[in-house]
Amino acid sequence: MCGIVGYIGTQQAAPLLLEGLGRLEHRGYDSAGMAVLGTGGALRMAKRSGRVRDLAEEVPARFGGKVGIGHTRWATHGPATDANAHPHADAAGRVAVVHNGILDNASALRAMLTDDGIELASDTDTEVLAHLVARSGADTLEGRVADALAAVEGTYGLAVVHADFPDRIVVARNGSPLIIGVGDKEMHVASDLAALVRYTTTVAYLDDGEMATVTAQGFTTYRHDTAQLHRTHRDAAPVDVDPSAYEIGEHESFMLAEMLEQPRAAERVLRGRLNERFGTSHLGGLNMDAREIRAIRRVKILGCGSAYYVGQMGASLIEELARIPADAEAASEFRYRDPVIEPDTLYVAVSQSGETIDTLLAVQEIRRKGGRVVGLVNVVGSAIARECDGGIYLHAGPEVAVASTKALTTMFLGFSLLALQLGRVRDLSISDGRRLIEGLLKLPEQIQAVLDTEAELTVVAKRLAEADSLFFIGRVRGFPVAREGAQKFKEITYRHAEAYQTSELKHGPLALISEAVPTVALVPDDELVDRNVAALHEIAARKGPLVVVTHEGVDLGDLAHSSTTQRIDVPRNEKELDPILLTIPLQLLAFHAANHLGLDVDKPRNLAKSVTVE
Numbered sequence: 001m002c003g004i005v006g007y008i009g010t011q012q013a014a015p016l017l018l019e020g021l022g023r024l025e026h027r028g029y030d031s032a033g034m035a036v037l038g039t040g041g042a043l044r045m046a047k048r049s050g051r052v053r054d055l056a057e058e059v060p061a062r063f064g065g066k067v068g069i070g071h072t073r074w075a076t077h078g079p080a081t082d083a084n085a086h087p088h089a090d091a092a093g094r095v096a097v098v099h100n101g102i103l104d105n106a107s108a109l110r111a112m113l114t115d116d117g118i119e120l121a122s123d124t125d126t127e128v129l130a131h132l133v134a135r136s137g138a139d140t141l142e143g144r145v146a147d148a149l150a151a152v153e154g155t156y157g158l159a160v161v162h163a164d165f166p167d168r169i170v171v172a173r174n175g176s177p178l179i180i181g182v183g184d185k186e187m188h189v190a191s192d193l194a195a196l197v198r199y200t201t202t203v204a205y206l207d208d209g210e211m212a213t214v215t216a217q218g219f220t221t222y223r224h225d226t227a228q229l230h231r232t233h234r235d236a237a238p239v240d241v242d243p244s245a246y247e248i249g250e251h252e253s254f255m256l257a258e259m260l261e262q263p264r265a266a267e268r269v270l271r272g273r274l275n276e277r278f279g280t281s282h283l284g285g286l287n288m289d290a291r292e293i294r295a296i297r298r299v300k301i302l303g304c305g306s307a308y309y310v311g312q313m314g315a316s317l318i319e320e321l322a323r324i325p326a327d328a329e330a331a332s333e334f335r336y337r338d339p340v341i342e343p344d345t346l347y348v349a350v351s352q353s354g355e356t357i358d359t360l361l362a363v364q365e366i367r368r369k370g371g372r373v374v375g376l377v378n379v380v381g382s383a384i385a386r387e388c389d390g391g392i393y394l395h396a397g398p399e400v401a402v403a404s405t406k407a408l409t410t411m412f413l414g415f416s417l418l419a420l421q422l423g424r425v426r427d428l429s430i431s432d433g434r435r436l437i438e439g440l441l442k443l444p445e446q447i448q449a450v451l452d453t454e455a456e457l458t459v460v461a462k463r464l465a466e467a468d469s470l471f472f473i474g475r476v477r478g479f480p481v482a483r484e485g486a487q488k489f490k491e492i493t494y495r496h497a498e499a500y501q502t503s504e505l506k507h508g509p510l511a512l513i514s515e516a517v518p519t520v521a522l523v524p525d526d527e528l529v530d531r532n533v534a535a536l537h538e539i540a541a542r543k544g545p546l547v548v549v550t551h552e553g554v555d556l557g558d559l560a561h562s563s564t565t566q567r568i569d570v571p572r573n574e575k576e577l578d579p580i581l582l583t584i585p586l587q588l589l590a591f592h593a594a595n596h597l598g599l600d601v602d603k604p605r606n607l608a609k610s611v612t613v614e
Contacts, residue, residue: 002086002100002608003027003072004178005034005195006159006169009186009216013068014059020188020195021052021072023246026254026400026602026609027192028074031085035096036065041166043096047085066216067166069159069189071098074608077106078123088127090134091118094163097133099126100191101155101176109151128152133160141165142213145172146224149211155357159189169214172224173206177355177383180204180212180219182236187214193379194398197243204236205381239380245398255401255492255601259587260451262406263444268395269410270440273417279433280424281417286374287390293425296346299326302334302362303350304611306404306487307411311350312480313579314415320576321423321436332358334365341369348418349375352399352407354382356611363387376414378407392418401602402609403492405587408484409447412580416440419576439574443581446571450584453568454592457585460547460566461592464489467518469496472586474522475503475532481522481579485586492594492604502535513544515564520586524578525551533557540565547589549582 003024007013017034025032032055033047044065048058052072071086078084087096103109106125113131114120120127132148133141141162149156155175161168171178171189181188181196181203190196196203204219206212210232211222219236222229251257273281299318301311311328318326331349341347347366351359354377363384366373375384375391378399385391394410416436424433464470470489474482479501486497500509502521513519519539523532536546536559545564548556552569559565570581594601 002074002191003195004069004098004100004157004159004189004191005071006069006171006189006214007186008067008169008214009183010066011186013065014063016199017068017070018052018056018059019198020190021055021070023194024190024192025052025072026402028072028608029603030073030075030080031082032070032072033085033087034068034070035087035089035161036063036068037161037163037166038065041163043089043093043161043163045087045089045096047082047087049080049082049085067161067169069096069098069161069169076102077125083122084124086126088122088124088130090130092134095130095134095160097126097130097158097160099129100157101174103128103152103156104154105152106154125154129158133162141168141170142211142222142229145170145211146229149224157191167215170211171206171214172211174208175357175360178206180206180214180236182218185216187216187219189214193239193241194246194400197241197246201241201243202236202238204234206234207386208383210234241398246400253401253602255403255405255591258399258401258406259591261397262409262451262584263448265396265406265410266413266444266447268397269413270417274437274440276434276437278424279430279437281420283392283417283421285391285393286421290425293422295344296324296422297344298342299324299346299348301326301328301348301350302331302359303328304331304356304358306408306484307350307352307356307359309480309484309487310408310411310415311348312483313412313477314348314419316477316480317415317419317576318422321419321428321432322426324422324426331356331362334362339365341366341371343370345371347371347373349373349384349388350411351375351382351384352378352394352396352404353609354379354384356384358611360384360387376411378410400609402604402607403488403590403601408583409580412583413440413443416577436574436576439577442573443577446573446581447584449571450581451588453585454588457568457588458592460568461589462596463566464518464520464547464589465493465495465593465596467495467516469512469517470498471509471512471517471519472497472499473502473505473519473535475501475528477526477575477579478502478522478524478582481582481586482520484583485520485590488587488590489593491607492590492599492601493597494599494605495593502532505535505538510538510542513539513542515543515545518545518547520547520549520589522582523548523550523554524575524582525554525572526575526578529554549585
C-alpha cells in the first residue's frame with residue numbers, strides 16, 4: 001500500500017515524479033505529494049488530498065529541481081487531508097520524508113517530540129521520521145537516517161532528501177518494498193517496478209534492514225545495526241518485463257484488460273510444465289525431489305483475500321488428487337496463534353505481489369520454526385519469493401487493478417500443477433494424470449468462451465447492481481468460488497455480499513431471503529447437483545431472485561421458467577478444474593455491476609493493490 005517514487009539525475013524531477021505516481025496510484029489514492037531540491041538545495045513541496053491529477057493541478061509552473069521524492073497515499077494514521085499527505089518535513093523545512101508502512105511506537109515518539117516543544121503538523125506516524133532525522137547530530141545524511149531508524153519500531157519503506165545534502169537520496173527498507181532503478185547518469189527509486197519500467201529495467205531490490213545512498217552516479221547499500229552502518233554488496237540486474245504490459249491500451253480500465261488477458265495468462269503458466277507422456281507436471285522451482293514429496297503428510301496454504309479463497313480451491317485440489325490432508329488459512333491470523341510448525345507439512349504462501357505483509361510475516365514465522373515453505377507469487381525478486389525455499393512463478397504479467405482476476409486464475413492453475421505433481425508422485429494413476437492434463441490444456445479456450453458471453457452477463461449484472469445485499473452460495477468445490485465472487489462484488493460495487501455454503505442456508509441465513517435479496521448460486525454438474533437444485537427451490541419458495549451459474553444440461557426444474565431466475569452456463573471440464581470456469585462469470589458480473597453504478601473499478605474506495613501494512 002502507498003507508492004514511493006524518487007529521481008536524481010540530469011532531468012527535471014517533477015514531471016518524472018508525477019508520471020511515476022500516476023503509475024503507482026493503484027497502491028494508494030487518498031492523497032499525493034512530492035518534494036524537490038531546487039537550485040542551491042532549496043526544498044520545495046507540493047501535496048494534496050485526492051488523486052495524482054489533483055496534485056498535478058497544485059504543482060506551480062516553476063517547480064525546478066533535479067532531485068526529488070514523491071508519494072501516493074493509502075491512509076493509515078489520520079484521514080486523507082492535505083496536511084496528512086506525504087512528503088512530511090521537519091520544522092525548519094530542511095528534511096522531507098516519504099514512507100510506506102506503520103511505525104508501531106509512533107504515539108510515544110509524537111509525545112516525546114511534543115514534550116520537546118515541536119509542533120506537529122499532521123496526524124501521521126511518518127512525520128516523526130522527518131523530525132528525528134533533523135535532530136540527529138551525525139555528519140552524514142546516511143548517519144542521520146540510521147539514527148532516526150534506531151528509534152523507531154515497525155515497518156517502513158522510505159526515502160529521504162535533505163537540503164544540506166542535495167546530491168543524494170537515502171532510502172531504507174524493513175517490511176515494505178523498495179527498488180532502485182539504474183539509468184544513464186540518473187537513478188530512480190520506487191516501491192513498485194511499474195514506476196520504473198518506462199525508464200529502466202535494470203534494478204536492485206533492497207532487503208529488510210538495508211539502506212542505500214542513491215546519487216546520479218550510482219548507489220551504495222548498507223545494513224544498520226542500531227545506528228551503525230555496515231557496507232553490503234548488492235548488484236543491479238536486468239528484469240524481464242515488457243513496459244507495455246503496464247499500459248491500459250485500448251481498454252476502458254485495467255480490470256477489463258486483465259480479465260480479457262486470462263486465456264493468454266493461463267497459457268503462460270502452463271507452458272513447459274506439463275508432461276503428457278507420464279501424466280504429470282514439472283515444477284523444478286519447488287526444489288523438492290520425489291523422496292521429499294512422498295514424505296509430505298499435510299499441506300497448509302496461507303494467503304489473504306482472494307489469495308486465501310483460491311488457496312481453499314487449491315487445498316481441495318490437493319486432497320482430491322494427492323490424497324494428502326490440506327487446508328487454507330488466512331495468513332493475517334496465522335502467526336498470532338503461535339502455530340505448531342510440523343516438519344512433514346508443506347506450507348504454501350500465495351501472493352500476487354509477493355509483498356503482502358501478513359503473508360510475508362507468516363512465511364518468516366514458518367522459517368523461524370524450521371518449516372518448509374514454497375511460494376506461489378507473480379513477481380520475481382519479491383520478498384516472499386526470496387524468503388521461500390522454492391516456488392511456482394505465476395507468469396500472469398503485471399496486474400494493476402485492485403481486484404485480482406488474471407493473477408487469481410494463474411494461482412488456481414499453479415495449484416493444479418502442484419496437486420498433479422504431488423498426486424503422481426504418490427497414488428494418482430497415469431490415466432488420471434493424463435485426464436487432468438487434457439483438461440488443463442482446454443482451459444484457455446474455455447475461459448475465452450466464458451469471456452465471449454460478456455454482453456449477456458452485462459444484463460444480469462445490472463439487475464444485481466440494484467440490490468443492496470446479495471448471497472453467493474456453493475458447496476464443496478463451489479464454496480470457495482462463492483467466497484471469491486462475494487469478495488469481488490463487495491470490493492468494487494460497495495454492495496453487501498455474503499458467501500455461504502448452500503447446505504448451511506437452512507441453518508439460519510434463509511431468514512434473510514426475500515424479493516430484495518438476490519442469490520448467486522454455483523451449481524456445477526457434479527455429485528451434488530440434485531441437492532444444490534433442491535436448495536434453489538427453497539430460495540425460490542421464499543421469493544428470492546436467483547442467478548444460477550451452472551453447466552449446460554443441468555435440469556433446474558420449474559425454476560428454468562421463472563422470471564426471477566437467470567441462468568449462466570459455463571463450459572464443462574474435469575470436475576476438479578471446474579471452479580476456475582465458475583469464477584470467470586463472477587468477475588464479469590462484479591465488473592459490469594460496478595460500471596452500471598458509475599464506480600471506478602480499478603481504484604475502489606478504501607482499498608489499495610499491494611497490502612504492505614498489517
